[in-house]
Amino acid sequence: MSTVRVHPLVSPWGRFGLYSFFIDAPEPAIVDTGIASSPAEGMAPALEAIGRRIEDVRWILLTHGHIDHVGGAHALWELTGRRAQVVIHEADAPLLRSRRAHVDEYLAGRGRYLDDPEGEAKVTDAANTVISGEMEPTMLVKGGETIPLGGDVTVSVHSIPGHTPGSVAYVVDGQRSVFVGDAVQVHGAANGFPGFEDPVAYRASLEYLRDEIRPQHLYLGHPYRRTDGTPYGVELDAEQAAEALRESLDVEGRVGRAAHDCLCAGLRETDSAYSPFAPVAQEVGYTADPTLEPSPFFTSMHGYRTHFNQTGSFAAMADFRTIQAGLDEIAVRKDLRVPMRDVVTLAADAYQGVDDEPRPALVALSPYGKELQALALTTPPQRRPSPMWDGCIEAGDIARVVKEGYVHVIGDLRGSGASEGEHIGNYNAGGVSLGQDAYDFIEWVAAQPWCDGNVGMIGISYFGSMQVLAAAERPPSLKAIFVSGGHYDFYETTYHGGVMWFMPRAAREGRGGDSGWAFTDRVKSRMLETCSPEEIRERVARRLEDPDVAAWPNLVHVLNYPKNHEAWFDIVMNEVDGEWYEERNPVTLAPNIDIPVWLQIDQGRGWTMDGTIELFNALKGPKKLDIGPYPPMQSRPFIEEHDKMFRWYDHWIKGIDNGVMDEPAVTVHVEGSREWVTGAQWPPKDVEYTSLYLRPRRKLSFEPELMGPEHAAPDGFYQAPLTVTDKVETLSWSTAPFDEPTEMIGQGAAHLFAEIDQPDTNFILRMWDEAPTGERQLITTAYLKASHRELDEERTTEGDPHHSHTRAVPVEPGKIEEYVLRVYPFAATFLPGHKLVVELSNDEPLADEHNALLPPDAFHLPVGRPVTHKIYRDAAHPSRLVLPFTKRTT
Numbered sequence: 102m103s104t105v106r107v108h109p110l111v112s113p114w115g116r117f118g119l120y121s122f123f124i125d126a127p128e129p130a131i132v133d134t135g136i137a138s139s140p141a142e143g144m145a146p147a148l149e150a151i152g153r154r155i156e157d158v159r160w161i162l163l164t165h166g167h168i169d170h171v172g173g174a175h176a177l178w179e180l181t182g183r184r185a186q187v188v189i190h191e192a193d194a195p196l197l198r199s200r201r202a203h204v205d206e207y208l209a210g211r212g213r214y215l216d217d218p219e220g221e222a223k224v225t226d227a228a229n230t231v232i233s234g235e236m237e238p239t240m241l242v243k244g245g246e247t248i249p250l251g252g253d254v255t256v257s258v259h260s261i262p263g264h265t266p267g268s269v270a271y272v273v274d275g276q277r278s279v280f281v282g283d284a285v286q287v288h289g290a291a292n293g294f295p296g297f298e299d300p301v302a303y304r305a306s307l308e309y310l311r312d313e314i315r316p317q318h319l320y321l322g323h324p325y326r327r328t329d330g331t332p333y334g335v336e337l338d339a340e341q342a343a344e345a346l347r348e349s350l351d352v353e354g355r356v357g358r359a360a361h362d363c364l365c366a367g368l369r370e371t372d373s374a375y376s377p378f379a380p381v382a383q384e385v386g387y388t389a390d391p392t393l394e395p396s397p398f399f400t401s402m403h404g405y406r407t408h409f410n411q412t413g414s415f416a417a418m419a420d421f422r423t424i425q426a427g428l429d430e431i432a433v434r435k436d437l438r439v440p441m442r443d444v445v446t447l448a449a450d451a452y453q454g455v456d457d458e459p460r461p462a463l464v465a466l467s468p469y470g471k472e473l474q475a476l477a478l479t480t481p482p483q484r485r486p487s488p489m490w491d492g493c494i495e496a497g498d499i500a501r502v503v504k505e506g507y508v509h510v511i512g513d514l515r516g517s518g519a520s521e522g523e524h525i526g527n528y529n530a531g532g533v534s535l536g537q538d539a540y541d542f543i544e545w546v547a548a549q550p551w552c553d554g555n556v557g558m559i560g561i562s563y564f565g566s567m568q569v570l571a572a573a574e575r576p577p578s579l580k581a582i583f584v585s586g587g588h589y590d591f592y593e594t595t596y597h598g599g600v601m602w603f604m605p606r607a608a609r610e611g612r613g614g615d616s617g618w619a620f621t622d623r624v625k626s627r628m629l630e631t632c633s634p635e636e637i638r639e640r641v642a643r644r645l646e647d648p649d650v651a652a653w654p655n656l657v658h659v660l661n662y663p664k665n666h667e668a669w670f671d672i673v674m675n676e677v678d679g680e681w682y683e684e685r686n687p688v689t690l691a692p693n694i695d696i697p698v699w700l701q702i703d704q705g706r707g708w709t710m711d712g713t714i715e716l717f718n719a720l721k722g723p724k725k726l727d728i729g730p731y732p733p734m735q736s737r738p739f740i741e742e743h744d745k746m747f748r749w750y751d752h753w754i755k756g757i758d759n760g761v762m763d764e765p766a767v768t769v770h771v772e773g774s775r776e777w778v779t780g781a782q783w784p785p786k787d788v789e790y791t792s793l794y795l796r797p798r799r800k801l802s803f804e805p806e807l808m809g810p811e812h813a814a815p816d817g818f819y820q821a822p823l824t825v826t827d828k829v830e831t832l833s834w835s836t837a838p839f840d841e842p843t844e845m846i847g848q849g850a851a852h853l854f855a856e857i858d859q860p861d862t863n864f865i866l867r868m869w870d871e872a873p874t875g876e877r878q879l880i881t882t883a884y885l886k887a888s889h890r891e892l893d894e895e896r897t898t899e900g901d902p903h904h905s906h907t908r909a910v911p912v913e914p915g916k917i918e919e920y921v922l923r924v925y926p927f928a929a930t931f932l933p934g935h936k937l938v939v940e941l942s943n944d945e946p947l948a949d950e951h952n953a954l955l956p957p958d959a960f961h962l963p964v965g966r967p968v969t970h971k972i973y974r975d976a977a978h979p980s981r982l983v984l985p986f987t988k989r990t991t
Contacts, residue, residue, distance in 0.1 A: 103252055103253055103254055104275075104276055105124055105125055105126045105250075105254055105273060105276070105278075106125045107122055107123065107124055107125070107273075107278055107318070107320065107336075108122065108123040108125065108147070108148075108151055109121075109122055109123075109320075109335060109336060110122065110123055110131070110143060110144045110147045110148070111143060111147070112135045112136070112138070112139035112142060112143030112144070112173075113143075114135065114136055114139075114169065114231075118323065118324065119135035119136065119139055119143070119169055120133070120135075120320075120321070120322055120323065120335045121133045121134060121135055121139065121143075121144060121173075122280055122320050123144075123147075123148060123151075123153065123158075124160075124250065124256070124273065125153070126250035126251055126252070126254040127250060127251025127252045127254060128159040128160060128249070128250045128251035128254075129153065129157055129158050129159060129160070129250075130158065130159065130160035130161070130162055130248075130250055130256070131144065131158050131160070131161055131162070131177065132162045132163075132164065132271060132280040132282075132320070133162070133163060133164055133170045133171075133280075133282060133322060134161060134163070134170065134171060134172065134173035134174045134176075134177050135169060135170070135172060135173045136168070136169055136172035136173055136231035136232070136233075137172055137173055137176055137230070137231050137232060137233035138173070138176075138231075139172070139173040139176075139177075140155065140173045140176045140177040140180050140233075141176065141180070144173075144177065145180070155177070155180050155181065156180065156181055156182060157181075158177070158180075158181050158185050159181070159184065159185050159186065159250075159251075160185060160186050160188065160248065160250060161174055161177055161178060161181075161185045161186065161187045161188065162188050162248070162256070162271050162280070163187070163188060163189040163193070163197070163238075164268060164269055164270070164271070164280060164281060164282025164283070164284070164322065165190070165193050165264060165265040165267055165268040165269070165282050165283065165284070166189065166190075166193030166194070166195070166196030166197060166202075166265055166267060167196070167265065167283065167395070168196075168203055168227065168228060168231055168232060169231070169322075170282055170283075170322065171189070171196060171197050171232070172231045172232045172233060173233055174187055174197060174233065174234075174236065175232075175233040175234030175235070175236045176233035176234065177233075178236065179233075179234075186239045186240050187236065187238045187239045187240065188238065188239070188240045188241075188242060188248065188258075189238045189240075189241065189242070189267065190241070190242055190243065190244070190260065190266075190267030190268070190269050191241040191242070191243060191267065192262070192265070192266035192267030193265055193266065193267025193268070194238055194241055194267070196265075197235075197236060197237075197238055198235055198236070198237060198238075199235055200225075200228040200229060200232050200235060201225075201228075203224060203227075203228045203232075204221060204224050204225050204228060207220065207221070207224045208221060210298065210399070210400055210403045210404075211395070211396040211399035211400045211403060212224075213399075213403065214376075214377070214378075214396075214399040214402070214403070215392055215396060215399065217392070223394075224394075227394075242258045242269065243260060244258055244259055244260025244269060245257075245258065245259075245260075246258040247274075248271075254273070254274075255273075255274045256271050256272060256273055256274065257271075257272045257274055258270075258271060258272075259271075259272060259309070259314065261281065261284045261306035261309060261310065262299060262302040262303075262306060263284065263297045263298070263299050263300070263301075263302040263303025263304070263305070263306045263307075264282070264283045264284045264286065264296065264297045264298065264303060265298055266298065266299070266302075268281075268282060268283070268284045268306070269282075270284065270310065270314065272314060276317060276318070277314070277315065277316055277317035277318065278316075278317065278318040278320070279310070279314055279316040279317075279318065279319050279320065279342075280320045281310070281319065281320070281321065281322070282321075282322040283296070283321075283322045283323065284303075284306055284307075284310075285307065285310065285319070285321060285325065285345055285346060285349050286303075286325060286349055286352075286397075287325040287326060287327065287333065287345050287348050287349050287352065288325065288326045288327065288328065288330075288348070288352055289325065289326065289397055290323040290324065290325055290326070291323075291393075292389055292390075292391075292393055292395075292396075292397050292398070293326065293330075293387065293389040294387055294389065294391070294397045294398045294401070295349070295352055295353065295356070295397060295401060296395065296396075296397025296398075296400045296401055297353075297397075297400070297401050297404055298400060298401075298403075298404050299404050299407075299408070300353060300356075300357060300360075300401065300404045300405055300408060301408055303353060303404075304350065304353050304357075307346055307349050307350050307353070308350070308436075308438075310346055311343070311346045311347070311350070311438075312436070315339075316337075316339065316342040317338075317339050317342075318336070318337070318338065318339070318342070319336075319337040319341070319342035319345065320335060320336060320337075321333065321334075321335045321337065321345075322335070323335065325345070327348065328348060333345055343521075347438065347440070347446050347521075350438050350440075350446075351438075351440040351446075354440075355385055356381065356385055356401065357405065357550075358384075358548055358549070358550060359380070359381040359384035359385050360378070360381050360402065360405040360406075360409075361405075361409075361550045362380065362384070363378055363380045363381050363384075364405065364406060364409045366380070368406075374390070374391055374392065375387075375391055375398065378398070378399075378402040381402065382398070421433060421434045421451075422435070423455055424478070426478050426499070426500035426503070427500060429500065429503075429504065430455050431452055431453065431454065431455065431499075431500065431503045432452070432453050432454065432455045433450060433451065433452050434450065434451040434551075435450050436448060436449075436450070436519065437449045437450065437451060439512060439541070439542050439545045439546075440541070440545065441515070441522070441533070441537075441538055441541045441542075442537070442541055443522075443533060445515055445520075445521045445522035445533075446520070446521050447512050447513060447514065447515060447520040447521070447522075447538065447542060448471065448512065448513045448518055448519035448520045449471065449510055449511060449512040449513070449542075449546075450471050450475070450510070450511050450512075451508055451509070451510045451511075451546075451549075451551065452499050452502070452503055452508065452509040452510075452511075453503055453507075453508040453509070453551060454503055454506070458551075459550065459551055459552055459553040459554075460506055460507055460508050460551070460552065460553055461506075461507050461508070461552070461553055461555040461556065461557065461580075461750070461754045461755065462507060462508040462509075462510050462546050462547070462552045462555070462556050462557075463497070463502055463507045463508070463509055463510070463556070463557045463558060463559040463750070464510045464512065464539075464542065464543055464546055464556055464557070464558050464559070464571075465496035465497060465509070465510065465511045465512070465558065465559050465560040465564050466511075466512045466514055466535075466538075466539055466542065466558075466560075466564065466567045466571075467493075467495065467496070467513075467514060467517075467560065467563045467564050467567065468513065468514045468516070468517035468518070468524065468563070468618040468619060468624075469493040469494075469495065469517075469518075469563065469616065469617070469618060469619060470493075470513060470517065470518040470616075470618075470619030471496075471511045471512065471513050471518055471519070472518070472619075473491075473493060473494055473616055473619070474494060474495070474496035474499075474511045474738075475499070475511075476491075476494055476738060477494060477496065477497070477498055477499045477500075477738035477739075477740075478499050478500060480494070480738055482736035482737065482738055482739075482740050483736060483737055483738075484735075484736055485732070490736075490737050491615060491616050491737050492562070492615040492737055493615050493616045493617065493737075494616075494737045494738040494739065495560050495561045495562050495563065495564050495737065495738075495739045496509075496511050496559065496560045496564060496739070497509065497559040497560055497561075497564075497738075497739055497740075497743070498738065498739070498740045498743055499511075501740070501743055502559065505747050506755075507557075507750070508546075508551060508552055509559070510546050512542055513619060514535060514538065514567075515532070515533065515538055515623075516532075516621055516623040516624050516625075517618055517619045517620065517621060517624065518619040518621070521623075522623065523623045523624075523625055524621075524623060524624045524625065525625045525626075525627050525630055526625075526626065526627025526628075526630075526667075526668070526671050527591070527627075527668055527671055527672060528566070528570070528591065528685055534570075534574075534685065535567065535570050535685075536570035536571055536573055536574040536685070536690070537574060539567060539570060539571030539574065539576070540571065540574040540575075540576040543556050543571060543576040543578055543579050544576055544577070544578055546578075547578030554578055555578065555580050555754045555755075556576075556578045556579050556580065556754075557579070557580060557581050557582060557583065557750045557753075557754050558571060558572075558579070558582045558583070558584075559583065559746070560585075560739070561585040561586040561587075561735065561739045562586050562587065562588065563588070564587075565584040565585055565586055565587025565588070566587045566588050566589065566687060568582040568583075568584045568587065569582070569584060569587060569589065569687040569690065569691065569694070569698075569716065570685070570687060570690065572693075572694040572696055572698065573687070573690035573691065573693040573694055574693075575693065575694075575695065575696075579696060580696060580697075580753050580754050581696050581697040581698070581699075581749060581750060581753035581754060582696065582697075582698050582699070583698075583699045583701070583742075583745070583746040583749050583750065584698065584699065584700050584701065585701040585702070585735075585739075585741070585742050585746075586701070586702055586703070586709065586735065587687070587700075587709075587712075587713070587716075588709060588712065589686070589687040589688045589691075589712035589713065589715065589716045590682075590686060590687075590688055590711075590712045590715065591682040591683075591685075591686050591687075592678040592682040592683075592686075592906060593708050593711070593712055594708075594712075595672050596676065596678075596906065597708050597884040597961065598864075598883065598884035598885035598886060598889060598904065598922065598923065599676070599677075599884075599885065599886030599888070599889030599904070599906055599909070600863050600865070600884045600885070600886050600961045600962060601649075601673075601676070601961060601962040602708075602959075602960075602961050602962075603959070603960055603961070603962065604959045605669070605672060606655070606669045606672075618668065620665070624667055624668065625667055626663055626667035626668075626670050626671050627671050628640075628663075628670065628671050628674050628675075629663060629667070629670075640674060641660045641661070641674070644660060644673065644674060644676070645657065645660060647676075647965075648964075648965035648966040649861075649962050649963065649964055649965040649966075650673070650962075650965070651965060652822055652824055652963075652965030652966075653962060653963070653965065656673055656962075659673060660673060660674075676909070677889075677906055677907055677908055677909065678905070678906040678907055679907055687716060688712065688715050688716050688719055691716050691719035691720050692719055692720075692721055694720055694721070694722060695721065695722045696722060696723075696753075697722060697723040697724065697749070697753050698720055698722065698723070698724045698725075699724070699725045699727065699745070699746070699749045700713050700716060700717050700724070700725065700726050700727065701727040701728075701729065701742050701745065702727075702728055702729070703728070703729040703730060703731065703732070703735065704728060704729065704730060704731045704770070704772065704881075704927060704928065705731045705732050705879065707881050707882050707883075707924075707925020707926060707927065708884075708925060710728065710925060710926045710927075711848065711923075711925050711926055713726070713728075714726065714783050714926055717783065718783070723762065724766065725749075725764075725766055725767070725768075726766065726767045726768070726769075726783060727742075727745065727767075727768050728767075728768070728769045728770060728928065729742075729770050730770040730772065730775075731772055731878065731879070748761050749761060764779075765779035765780060765781065765785070766780070766781050766782070767779060767780045767781065767782060767783055767785045768785075769783075769784075769785050769846060769928045770928065771844065771846065771928045771929060771930050772870065772878065772880060772927075772928060772929040772930070773842075773870055773929050773930035773931055773932055773935070774842060774844070774930035774932070776930070778846070778928070783847075783926075784846040784847040784928075784985060784987075785846065786844075786846055786987045786988070787987065787988045788845075788846060788847050788985035788986060788987050788988065789985075789986050789987075789988055790849070790899050790900035790983050790984065790985060790986075791803070791983070791984060791986045792805075792979075792981045792982065792983050792984075793836065793937070793981060793982040793984060794806060794974065794979060794980070794981045795816075795834050795972070795974035795980040795981060795982075796834070796974060797813055797814075797974075799816070799832070799833055799834045799835065800834060800835065800836075800837075801834045801835055801836045801937060801939065801982070802836075805976070805979050805981070806974055806975050806976055806979070807976055808975055808976060809975050809976050809977055810973055810975045810977060810978065812975075813974065813975035813976070815856070815971040815972055815973045815974070815975075816832050816971070816972045816974065817832075817969065817970055817971040817972060818830040818831070818832055818942075818969075818970055819967070819968070819969045819970075820862075820942070820943050820944060820964065820967070820968055820970070821967050822963070822964065822965055822966060822967060823944060823963045824965075827947065829942055829944045829945065829946045829947065830942060831940050831941065831942045831946070832940070832941045832942070832972060833938055833939065833940045833941070834938070834939050835871065835936045835937065835938040835939070836936050836937045836938075837936070838873070838933070838934050838935065838936050839931045839932070839933055839934070839935055839936070839937075840933060841933055842930050842931070842932055842933065843930065843931045843986070844929070844930040844931075844986070844987045845927070845928070845929055845930075845931075845984050845985050845986055845987065846927075846928040846929075846985055846987055847900070847926060847927075847985030848900070848901055848923065848924060848925060848926040848927075848985065849881075849900050849924035849982060849983055849984040849985055850899075850900050850901070850902045850921055850922065850923065850924055850982070850983040851866050851883050851921070851922040851924055851939075851981075851982050851983075852919060852920075852921050852922075852979070852980055852981050852982075852983065853866075853919070853920045853921075853922065853941070853972060853980050854917055854918070854919050854920075854972070854973040854974070854978035854979075854980050855887075855917070855918060855920055855970060855971065855972050855973065856915060856916065856917045856918075856970075856971040856973070857887065857912060857914065857968055857969065857970055857971075858914045858915065858968065858969045859912070859914055859966055859967075859968045860888070860911035860912050860913075860914065861886065861887050861888045861909075861911060861912060861964075861966075862886075862887045862912075862943045862964055862968045862970065863884070863885070863886055863887070863943040863944065863961070863963075863964050864883075864884070864885045864886075864887065864920055864922055864941065864943065865882070865883075865884055865941070865942050865943060865944065865945060865961065866882065866883040866884075866922055866924070866939060866940065866941050867879060867881075867882050867883075867939070867940045868880045868881050868882070868883075868924070868927075868937065868938070868939050868940075868982075869937070869938040869939070869940070870929060870931055870935055870936075870937065870938075871935060871936045871937075871938045872932075872934070872935055873934045873935070877938065880927050880929045880937075881924055881925050881926070881927035881929075882924075882925055883922035883923055883924045883925065884922070884961065885904070885920055885921075885922045885923075886909070887912050887918075887920065888909040888910055888911055888912060889904055889906050889909060889910075890904070890910070890912075890918065890920050890921070891904060891905055891908070891910060892904055892905070892921060893905045897921075899983065900983045900984070900985060901923075902921045902922070902923050903923065904923070917973060917978065919978075924982070924983075924984070939982060941972065943964050943968060943970065944961075944963040944964060945960050945961055945963075
């Protein structure tokens with residue numbers, strides 16, 4: 102298809118510039134005609150300057166019927182020898198046929214509010230002066246027609262009502278050059294206010310242009326103004342077009358909300374020039390003269406008033422459709438555009454009751470895609486190991502949220518799903534703060550007619566982390582949060598004791614039971630954005646010097662081909678803790694939070710439980726900690742904990758005195774006894790750290806070994822890389838069966854005196870409760886990469902070790918070192934006859950009772966070199982567990 106050139110043709114008219122456009126096709130066309138003088142004084146000379154003649158124009162395409170667009174139509178038609186076809190939408194055709202129609206339009210709309218006895222006469226005089234003649238159009242359109250401009254050039258007609266009932270867009274097919282007249286108003290032209298007769302149709306037309314037409318080139322009837330007052334010009338490229346449409350929607354949204362409030366409160370006549378809509382002008386900051394023709398302020402206000410009177414509820418202006426959720430109907434507003442302070446818009450869906458009354462809202466934000474979250478309406482909850490379990494359907498039970506009287510608003514973070522903007526690095530650490538976006542999103546939601554101004558948040562995992570990032574920014578409308586299963590220490594999210602965990606890969610890329618991020622081409626690597634190509638090559642080479650990394654095909658692949666793996670690439674490239682992970686770490690930000698916070702986590706993934714407790718301790722305001730039972734992987738779609746969540750939000754958002762704050766701050770489920778214990782802090786009971794010593798013959802004992810290494814020879818195992826074997830070698834030690842219930846609650850430590858024959862290995866310790874039948878349940882775990890053995894001495898206490906993880910220090914082969922592993926928090930009672938069993942390996946078993954409950958990608962990076970391990974447990978090397986035994990009450 103041929104590419105045609107477009108030339109702007111400008112004609113002056115008072116304080117306005119009137120713009121028409123010449124489409125240089127085999128059958129030339131002019132879009133819009135200005136006023137009576139425009140064809141002879143503006144168009145003809147401009148066409149002659151580019152070697153074209155006005156007599157050759159064969160199509161006159163009118164975008165709408167306003168006086169400054171059709172005024173020159175008759176004169177131009179005459180200059181073409183009456184050979185040009187004159188095209189207009191049938192709804193605006195009366196404005197071409199009759200000068201009086203312009204006067205009637207004035208009287209029916211804006212003229213009702215202008216205190217001007219001579220208004221009718223002025224508009225009559227203008228129509229007689231600037232309209233070159235009344236005429237019958239030669240072609241009436243409704244939208245959907247195709248106009249042939251000769252050769253293979255065609256123009257399609259699209260109905261875009263709102264500015265006027267008959268506004269249309271003409272699109273040059275194949276090159277998406279779009280002529281819209283005044284249908285994209287932004288902040289208005291010289292009057293500084295957008296004008297539209299029907300705000301509902303205007304907004305729908307803007308969304309249609311944005312979503313369906315997607316202009317590559319957008320041609321405007323006037324140089325409409327940006328937020329800062331600077332004009333766009335009339336020829337916009339694709340990026341400018343998207344911005345103009347986005348701003349137009351944003352402005353209409355703000356004007357619409359102000360009009361809604363004004364109309365709901367009742368119109369009052371005052372001596373203000375903006376009366377009876379003075380509150381609207383004040384709310385949106387409009388200070389220009391509203392009486393200057395064409396008086397867009399009153400045109401738009403009359404449109405809002407008309408709609409309000411027809412529907413009885415201004416909130417109905419935001420279109421919604423009803424869908425079935427079980428036996429109930431709920432309303433959904435799809436593809437809302439939420440403006441951020443940098444003009445980027447995020448995409449959102451809002452679900453609520455069909456009566457469309459304002460309600461409090463629960464916001465859910467993630468990069469997983471709002472359409473995926475909608476499966477909560479149609480997919481029964483799945484538990485692992487169901488193959489239908491998808492770890493990314495985490496925004497909560499939509500139908501339940503609506504039934505409880507809330508609006509469920511699910512949004513795509515910037516750079517993901519249907520949202521705009523870039524996402525640079527994990528949690529957008531290289532771009533706009535996700536907390537800042539959450540602030541803007543929450544405040545936008547609170548200002549909508551369907552929200553009563555009170556907001557909470559909802560969702561597990563990534564959605565949970567977003568709640569903390571949002572609360573730390575202190576958006577005024579966010580009243581409380583309820584966080585389930587969030588990730589808070591961003592380093593520990595992926596590196597457990599320095600050992601890489603693969604689950605974040607699945608969550609980002611969609612593997613092993615996760616759909617992953619809803620990637621766009623605007624997701625970028627922070628490493629690639631901030632480091633030079635030479636630096637990247639050097640750092641990749643250093644990373645591949647780690648035999649563990651070099652032995653794993655996926656890591657070799659992602660390091661060499663980071664495109665489309667940007668988020669995972671950044672994690673793989675940063676194997677030690679530090680500024681990269683800390684600058685937007687939720688635990689670091691937690692002291693900024695001043696609203697009530699409920700933190701919930703289930704046992705079984707100790708690193709997440711550890712971060713949850715650390716966050717709880719850092720919070721300053723009202724707070725609760727709720728630790729639930731094993732196993733760790735809740736249903737997807739996520740439905741658990743909703744009863745607790747609604748009690749929390751009913752109290753803090755709806756103001757219901759339900760006694761939730763009269764209950765203890767900390768509630769913990771104890772495995773084994775299946776009891777719940779409560780307290781004011783973690784751990785909820787007083788504990789006494791007690792040692793269980795590793796002893797010969799794979800025993801654990803409260804008594805230390807008395808013999809030296811020459812007699813109490815070390816235990817040991819050799820682990821070949823998993824490139825040559827499927828067998829994971831394991832050492833284990835166990836207690837004698839307990840005689841009475843023995844309760845432990847808290848975190849602990851494992852002190853291992855070990856000798857290895859390589860510069861590095863992993864120590865993976867797993868602690869089990871083994872029943873007399875041989876059945877067992879995982880209680881907790883500990884991980885440590887040997888080169889990360891340095892302790893953070895300032896934070897470490899007996900039974901509560903912490904590692905700095907800021908550097909890797911190779912091990913001297915053959916040297917006995919003491920390695921102190923952090924045993925992740927747990928709560929368990931070992932019943933009579935049960936044994937405590939601890940296993941040690943340097944890789945994880947490929948399958949066992951615990952792993953079957955986790956997604957396939959929930960494993961740690963295996964060691965890539967052969968390693969021989971000797972575990973010393975003698976008088977000189979007291980390898981032991983230091984565990985939190987609860988104190989018995991007498």
